Amino acid sequence: MKKNSKAMFVLLSTLILSLLLAACGSNESVNSGDSGKKKTKLDFVWFSDGVEGEVMKEIIADYEAENSHVDIELIEVAYSDLPTKLKTMISGGKPPALARISTSEIGAFSSQAVDLAEKLGGVDGFTSQFLDSIKPYYVVDNKVVASPMDVTANGIMYNKTLFDQAGVEVPQSSDDIWTWDEFNEALKTVLNKSDAQYGLVWDFTPHRWSTLLYQLGGSMMNSDGTAATINNEAGVKAVDYFKKMHDEGVIPTSVWLGGENPNNLFRTGKTAAHLSGNWMISNYKDITDFEWGVTYMPIGTNRSSVPGGKFVMAFQKSGVEEEAANFISYLSSKEVNSKFNEKSLFMSPRKDSADLNYEFGKEMFALFADELNNTVPAAAEDWSKQDIVPKFSTDLKEGLSDVIADGKTSQQMLDEIAELINEAIEDTK
Amino acid sequence: MSTESIAAHPQPVNKRKRKLQLAPYLFVLPNLLIFTVFIVIPTILGAVYSFHEYDGLNPMTFIGIENYAEIFTDVKFWQTLGKTATYAIIVVPLIYICALGIAILLVQQIVLKGFFRAIFYWPTMISFIIVGLTWRWIFGELGIINGVLEAVGKDSVSFLSDPFFAKLTVIIAAVWSRLGFFMVIFVAGLLAIPKDYYEAAHLDGASKLRAFFHITLPLLKPTTLLVVMLTTIEAFKAYPLMFALTGGGPNKATTYIVQYIYETGFAKQELGLASAMSIVLFVIITIFTVLQFKLTKGGEN
Numbered sequence: 028m029k030k031n032s033k034a035m036f037v038l039l040s041t042l043i044l045s046l047l048l049a050a051c052g053s054n055e056s057v058n059s060g061d062s063g064k065k066k067t068k069l070d071f072v073w074f075s076d077g078v079e080g081e082v083m084k085e086i087i088a089d090y091e092a093e094n095s096h097v098d099i100e101l102i103e104v105a106y107s108d109l110p111t112k113l114k115t116m117i118s119g120g121k122p123p124a125l126a127r128i129s130t131s132e133i134g135a136f137s138s139q140a141v142d143l144a145e146k147l148g149g150v151d152g153f154t155s156q157f158l159d160s161i162k163p164y165y166v167v168d169n170k171v172v173a174s175p176m177d178v179t180a181n182g183i184m185y186n187k188t189l190f191d192q193a194g195v196e197v198p199q200s201s202d203d204i205w206t207w208d209e210f211n212e213a214l215k216t217v218l219n220k221s222d223a224q225y226g227l228v229w230d231f232t233p234h235r236w237s238t239l240l241y242q243l244g245g246s247m248m249n250s251d252g253t254a255a256t257i258n259n260e261a262g263v264k265a266v267d268y269f270k271k272m273h274d275e276g277v278i279p280t281s282v283w284l285g286g287e288n289p290n291n292l293f294r295t296g297k298t299a300a301h302l303s304g305n306w307m308i309s310n311y312k313d314i315t316d317f318e319w320g321v322t323y324m325p326i327g328t329n330r331s332s333v334p335g336g337k338f339v340m341a342f343q344k345s346g347v348e349e350e351a352a353n354f355i356s357y358l359s360s361k362e363v364n365s366k367f368n369e370k371s372l373f374m375s376p377r378k379d380s381a382d383l384n385y386e387f388g389k390e391m392f393a394l395f396a397d398e399l400n401n402t403v404p405a406a407a408e409d410w411s412k413q414d415i416v417p418k419f420s421t422d423l424k425e426g427l428s429d430v431i432a433d434g435k436t437s438q439q440m441l442d443e444i445a446e447l448i449n450e451a452i453e454d455t456k
Numbered sequence: 457m458s459t460e461s462i463a464a465h466p467q468p469v470n471k472r473k474r475k476l477q478l479a480p481y482l483f484v485l486p487n488l489l490i491f492t493v494f495i496v497i498p499t500i501l502g503a504v505y506s507f508h509e510y511d512g513l514n515p516m517t518f519i520g521i522e523n524y525a526e527i528f529t530d531v532k533f534w535q536t537l538g539k540t541a542t543y544a545i546i547v548v549p550l551i552y553i554c555a556l557g558i559a560i561l562l563v564q565q566i567v568l569k570g571f572f573r574a575i576f577y578w579p580t581m582i583s584f585i586i587v588g589l590t591w592r593w594i595f596g597e598l599g600i601i602n603g604v605l606e607a608v609g610k611d612s613v614s615f616l617s618d619p620f621f622a623k624l625t626v627i628i629a630a631v632w633s634r635l636g637f638f639m640v641i642f643v644a645g646l647l648a649i650p651k652d653y654y655e656a657a658h659l660d661g662a663s664k665l666r667a668f669f670h671i672t673l674p675l676l677k678p679t680t681l682l683v684v685m686l687t688t689i690e691a692f693k694a695y696p697l698m699f700a701l702t703g704g705g706p707n708k709a710t711t712y713i714v715q716y717i718y719e720t721g722f723a724k725q726e727l728g729l730a731s732a733m734s735i736v737l738f739v740i741i742t743i744f745t746v747l748q749f750k751l752t753k754g755g756e757n
Contacts, residue, residue, distance in 0.1 A: 111722065114512040135725065138514060224612075281597040284706035285617035291598060421723045428707040432619075 069124035079371035122342035134413020163411035173338035177373035193220035226277035228289035242327035246405035255448035258441035266437035309372035332398035418451035506732035523732035544691035559642030577636035588700025619709035645679035
């Protein structure tokens with residue numbers, strides 16, 4: 028009996044040990060990529076906001092049909108887990124071949140990226156095919172660290188049903204765009220004369236707030252990135268106006284103070300407008316309770332949106348850099364890129380694919396493209412400095428909430444952020 | 457002590473004893489392995505990181521105690537720690553009182569006792585993220601309470617945009633979700649108290665209240681120590697609930713220390729500094745626990 032139970036312990040512990048070891052071991056065999064007779068395996072870390080994952084699977088199937096020696100495996104992660112996942116893989120010495128990456132991560136990983144310039148026809152040859160505004164994101168130290176897949180623009184979605192009910196007409200062309208005061212008044216009218224309960228919901232990110240900053244002529248840093256400019260007169264104005272709209276009840280405090288999801292508020296049909304970005308078109312596509320549309324963002328001293336996008340990056344030391352670069356070259360071709368964006372309801376970063384044949388919301392995409400064409404250079408210059416932005420963006424987000432909650436004055440808050448920016452600039456030298 | 461007694465015995469017995477002693481180690485082996493891989497090694501790594509500047513990606517650079525020096529001058533860190541302490545000071549007694557109160561009610565001979573115990577215990581089986589979302593659906597802008605208010609023609613209230621109500625919501629949700637677990641511990645503690653004491657007290661004419669303060673509470677001392685220690689540690693480590701319920705808002709009113717450390721590490725990409733903060737938190741919790749243990753003499757009567 029004693030012997031039996033002892034044997035069982037030994038058995039059990041061996042089992043657990045071997046399971047643990049197997050878990051560690053399996054990783055190695057996946058990544059060792061013995062490229063003899065077998066196919067070359069490319070791990071592609073991916074995240075999806077909408078249907079683009081399915082579209083990518085189709086594109087991969089096409090590519091594999093043409094290139095039978097390549098096997099691309101899509102590793103899908105939640106966007107929020109992406110940086111951690113990539114960091115773990117890279118610092119563990121097993122980087123993936125490829126990853127989809129957004130503007131917020133591109134800077135942090137650029138030192139680990141394969142320089143694609145040579146493969147894609149030189150820095151100038153490659154970049155000239157894409158919108159100039161996003162160039163600072165993917166060209167770092169004259170290296171092409173990633174290839175643009177889609178481009179994003181901030182903009183305004185509005186509830187047409189509520190605007191009609193209140194008898195307010197949105198600007199019909201870029202000639203009669205509202206000023207911010209006119210827009211604010213229009214929202215108040217909609218709040219008073221319709222069933223609207225909320226005026227404008229504004230995504231709870233400093234990136235979306237910065238749209239107002241650029242429209243009022245401000246910026247976070249000077250163009251060569253050597254000093255903070257966020258606390259100048261334009262910056263203070265942008266925070267003051269943002270607070271004023273909260274104080275007047277046009278923007279509900281439940282988003283920036285209560286953490287409520289603005290998408291949910293817009294979907295209730297009781298919200299007049301939502302300041303977000305073009306990716307919301309595919310999200311709101313299924314709304315049937317009310318009519319909605321996209322309208323021009325108001326003008327301050329000038330018009331501006333904030334460009335962003337998603338990219339594909341190939342990593343050094345994956346052992347399959349060559350094959351990964353080939354696949355990226357395939358993805359960035361006009362034909363494949365257009366297919367990806369058309370089916371995913373995204374905007375193409377390629378200059379020659381601006382006019383895609385979307386099956387939904389074609390005129391809305393045209394409007395977002397117009398916003399992007401009227402964007403100040405400062406927007407991409409600021410947000411592409413991803414070695415500096417993460418050092419203050421959380422504080423900026425909290426700082427804006429603090430101003431809304433009367434914790435600090437706009438100038439006080441921005442002076443503190445400017446100090447953080449300058450410290451971060453100092454650290455990178 | 458055991459080694460001494462083994463050494464004193466003649467050789468054959470010693471051998472036999474050694475063999476027998478293998479079993480207990482095998483028993484703890486699976487857990488020890490998991491504990492080592494997921495707790496001990498990361499803790500050591502964390503301690504190493506805390507002396508380096510590290511973004512999780514590029515090579516670490518050794519900077520000595522600079523991270524610790526930064527923490528001691530970081531006003532926000534200590535403010536957040538203070539907020540966490542305030543939260544603990546409110547939540548720990550609340551959970552203690554509610555769990556004990558309900559346990560006392562549910563050791564009585566009442567109808568549907570098992571059913572009520574289950575009702576109080578169920579929430580502990582739900583993950584904090586779901587608990588947070590659930591309470592968000594109750595108190596949120598689009599929550600049930602606001603739905604009812606609107607239905608009766610009142611204006612909706614933005615509970616989670618108001619620091620006071622947001623804190624209150626977090627406390628309610630925390631107490632609701634943890635109460636059942638500690639109730640079960642108290643029930644076990646209460647059932648372990650011999651009935652004779654109460655009978656004797658009753659015969660001597662002691663009131664129920666007196667019996668509670670002079671029999672129940674003193675005899676529950678070990679259980680009390682356990683519950684207070686566990687709830688305190690839990691309160692200092694609170695994050696997933698706030699993450700789902702308030703996101704740490706409004707304006708950081710419900711951002712407690714673990715979220716602050718998390719944001720330093722993963723949003724600001726300063727893993728070295730965040731590791732140092734974790735070590736500081738670890739030391740504070742350890743001191744607190746040891747102190748509690750010493751003050752109550754290990755919970756012995």
